[in-house]
Amino acid sequence: MGVLASVLGVFDITLDKLSDGELWLAQFFRGLSDGATYASVALALVMIYKSTGFINFAQGSLALLGVYLAYIFSVEQGLPVAVAVVCAMVASSAVAMLVERVFIRPFPPDHVLPLVIVTLGLLLIIDSAVGIVWGFRTRSLPSMFPSGAPIEWGIAQLTWRTIGNLGTVFAVVGLLYLLLSRTKVGLAFRAVSSNLESARLVGIRVGPTLGFGWALAAAIGTLGGALVVPDLLLEPSIMLRVLIFSLAAAALGGLDSMVGAVIGGLVVGLARNLLVTFLDLSELALATAVAVILVVLLVRPTGLFGSTRVERV
Amino acid sequence: MRAMGVVAEGSRQHRRRQIIGWVLFALVVALVPFLIADTYSPTIFGNRYTFGLGNLSQAIAFMVAILGLNIATGYSGQLSLGHSFFVGSGAYLTAVLVNEFHWSYLATLGVVVPGLFVFGVLFGLPALRIQGLYLGLLTFAVAAVFPSIIRLDNVADRTGGSNGLLIDSDLEAPTWAPIEKITEWLHAIPGVGSRVPDGLTGRQEEAVYKYFLLVIMALVCFWLVRNILAGRVGRALVAIRDNPLGAAANGVNLATYKTLSLGISAAVGGVAGTMLAMHSGFVGPDEFGFSMAILLIVGLIVGGSGTLHGAVVGGLAIQFVPHWSSQTQTLPGTDVALEGPYGTAILGGLLIIIIFALPGGAAHGFRRLKGRLMPVAPQPPGG
Numbered sequence: 001m002g003v004l005a006s007v008l009g010v011f012d013i014t015l016d017k018l019s020d021g022e023l024w025l026a027q028f029f030r031g032l033s034d035g036a037t038y039a040s041v042a043l044a045l046v047m048i049y050k051s052t053g054f055i056n057f058a059q060g061s062l063a064l065l066g067v068y069l070a071y072i073f074s075v076e077q078g079l080p081v082a083v084a085v086v087c088a089m090v091a092s093s094a095v096a097m098l099v100e101r102v103f104i105r106p107f108p109p110d111h112v113l114p115l116v117i118v119t120l121g122l123l124l125i126i127d128s129a130v131g132i133v134w135g136f137r138t139r140s141l142p143s144m145f146p147s148g149a150p151i152e153w154g155i156a157q158l159t160w161r162t163i164g165n166l167g168t169v170f171a172v173v174g175l176l177y178l179l180l181s182r183t184k185v186g187l188a189f190r191a192v193s194s195n196l197e198s199a200r201l202v203g204i205r206v207g208p209t210l211g212f213g214w215a216l217a218a219a220i221g222t223l224g225g226a227l228v229v230p231d232l233l234l235e236p237s238i239m240l241r242v243l244i245f246s247l248a249a250a251a252l253g254g255l256d257s258m259v260g261a262v263i264g265g266l267v268v269g270l271a272r273n274l275l276v277t278f279l280d281l282s283e284l285a286l287a288t289a290v291a292v293i294l295v296v297l298l299v300r301p302t303g304l305f306g307s308t309r310v311e312r313v
Numbered sequence: 314m315r316a317m318g319v320v321a322e323g324s325r326q327h328r329r330r331q332i333i334g335w336v337l338f339a340l341v342v343a344l345v346p347f348l349i350a351d352t353y354s355p356t357i358f359g360n361r362y363t364f365g366l367g368n369l370s371q372a373i374a375f376m377v378a379i380l381g382l383n384i385a386t387g388y389s390g391q392l393s394l395g396h397s398f399f400v401g402s403g404a405y406l407t408a409v410l411v412n413e414f415h416w417s418y419l420a421t422l423g424v425v426v427p428g429l430f431v432f433g434v435l436f437g438l439p440a441l442r443i444q445g446l447y448l449g450l451l452t453f454a455v456a457a458v459f460p461s462i463i464r465l466d467n468v469a470d471r472t473g474g475s476n477g478l479l480i481d482s483d484l485e486a487p488t489w490a491p492i493e494k495i496t497e498w499l500h501a502i503p504g505v506g507s508r509v510p511d512g513l514t515g516r517q518e519e520a521v522y523k524y525f526l527l528v529i530m531a532l533v534c535f536w537l538v539r540n541i542l543a544g545r546v547g548r549a550l551v552a553i554r555d556n557p558l559g560a561a562a563n564g565v566n567l568a569t570y571k572t573l574s575l576g577i578s579a580a581v582g583g584v585a586g587t588m589l590a591m592h593s594g595f596v597g598p599d600e601f602g603f604s605m606a607i608l609l610i611v612g613l614i615v616g617g618s619g620t621l622h623g624a625v626v627g628g629l630a631i632q633f634v635p636h637w638s639s640q641t642q643t644l645p646g647t648d649v650a651l652e653g654p655y656g657t658a659i660l661g662g663l664l665i666i667i668i669f670a671l672p673g674g675a676a677h678g679f680r681r682l683k684g685r686l687m688p689v690a691p692q693p694p695g696g
Contacts, residue, residue, distance in 0.1 A: 124661030132653030290454045
């Protein structure tokens with residue numbers, strides 16, 4: 001009886017919440033905002049996966065480094081936040097190119113497993129380097145967007161920050177599309193992603209092209225981090241959770257689809273906020289990410305928009 | 314160094330050499346606890362280090378954890394970045410059973426081993442459809458979730474939530490254990506004996522007893538796993554790792570062996586969890602989070618994936634590299650202060666260097682060195 005009563009009790013609260021339209025809308029907006037940030041880091045993961053066929057577990061760490069640089073540029077050097085973020089994007093791209101040249105390129109590109117292990121090593125190195133240099137004190141990075149909300153409906157607010165986050169992600173996807181479809185380096189990148197060996201044979205310099213992919217991914221990841229951090233507080237372990245949600249987003253979208261990464265990010269952001277609010281399980285936020293990954297991999301391993309990999313035996 | 318003479322495999326000299334090796338190993342394992350029961354604190358380049366028996370005991374538990382990971386990842390090639398989940402489950406299962414049902418530590422193994430085996434098999438069933446990188450992705454996320462599960466409100470009053478759980482049972486040496494006597498004998502040996510304290514305090518005696526208990530558990534685990542892997546199962550797993558299609562074509566049932574390997578791997582991981590709980594008498598949620606999962610992978614690769622010796626080296630590495638670096642206050646030989654997680658950075662670097670320079674890990678390196686110094690001629694076939 002006690003169990004039944006408690007289940008009913010939980011159900012009751014949920015029912016109460018479920019009929020609360022404002023709460024729905026509020027969580028919907030928050031979900032979009034979170035989703036946009038996951039989408040950016042997921043885009044970065046997809047960039048690497050598309051071109052090299054492995055998941056860069058150090059993507060979150062590169063973004064972490066970028067966000068710390070943005071903090072230095074904006075709070076300590078006094079640059080406007082948007083300018084600081086752009087500077088940080090450039091700096092983290094440079095670091096990513098260096099990392100790719102030194103740690104990734106020496107390995108044969110068709111053996112994925114050692115490369116994944118190398119990215120795990122990079123994750124350890126970069127995260128602890130950030131801890132060594134900047135310590136574990138929490139800091140706050142101001143947002144790039146003004147505070148306040150142009151549209152309010154009770155507790156549901158569509159803030160400038162949500163609008164800014166969404167706008168940024170769509171702008172990034174648009175620019176990325178133009179870059180990949182209209183420029184020479186974009187064409188080279190697509191050629192390398194599609195077939196590394198053939199790309200090399202037609203004279204594309206594969207190494208620098210992959211380095212370019214890493215730089216681009218790091219810049220996008222840093223931007224994603226700069227969108228996330230104002231909501232939380234900056235400290236060395238912050239990007240780990242973001243990385244896991246972004247992995248779920250990328251898996252949902254299909255690991256090699258950019259549009260998929262954005263939609264996956266938004267869906268994961270929404271799912272996380274709605275589930276956590278209505279099921280009252282704040283501790284299980286991360287578990288939604290695991291559930292998404294598990295269901296996607298079991299039901300449709302190529303994700304929503306991914307292409308099937310055909311293997312010849 | 315000059316190589317010793319070549320001996321034939323299985324010859325009397327070869328066997329004698331092996332026996333000498335094992336006897337030396339046993340002597341070191343048996344004598345070390347008495348030498349460092351009193352914490353050993355050398356000063357190297359102006360840094361003072363403290364090194365106790367507890368560190369060694371923890372390393373032994375890590376060795377078993379890596380051994381478990383080795384079965385799934387090293388032998389059957391299923392990339393598991395979430396082995397800490399199994400280790401943590403084992404540790405918490407032990408802690409709850411000891412605290413609430415007043416079982417002895419060793420008795421909890423009766424639940425931990427079969428429980429984790431079933432858990433591993435259940436986990437392995439969906440994993441059958443998920444391969445390679447994707448499995449890594451999933452297990453990576455699973456590892457990060459473990460602390461949240463422990464903190465869930467519904468279970469927090471049993472698991473202690475964020476505060477962790479103090480296990481209220483001491484592992485005191487039983488009265489029949491002749492630890493005190495052995496210490497006295499060793500102390501009486503002229504010369505060397507002066508390094509051994511002439512008596513042990515209660516705490517030290519407990520540490521020595523725990524150490525031997527953990528050593529025995531580890532030896533049993535290694536022995537059982539060696540036997541499993543040396544036969545049909547082991548060959549099937551390696552075949553699956555190296556060429557799944559070829560293995561299937563040769564009659565290996567992929568589904569059975571893959572789930573079996575995850576089951577065994579989880580069970581061994583659970584034992585490692587029990588050992589960690591025995592060692593520290595405390596379990597905390599963040600201990601078994603994502604950082605342990607990565608550390609175990611580091612240990613696996615650094616020691617040597619797919620070798621049993623590798624697990625020993627890996628366990629020592631992931632215990633002592635962070636331990637030593639956290640005690641290194643200044644850059645050796647200078648006054649430059651060192652502060653922060655240098656140990657993790659060093660482990661990350663070690664991981665990359667090993668993948669780059671010695672893909673077989675330290676175990677492979679040792680084997681090559683041994684082959685150079687003490688060559689053994691293989692038995693001619695058909696002889």
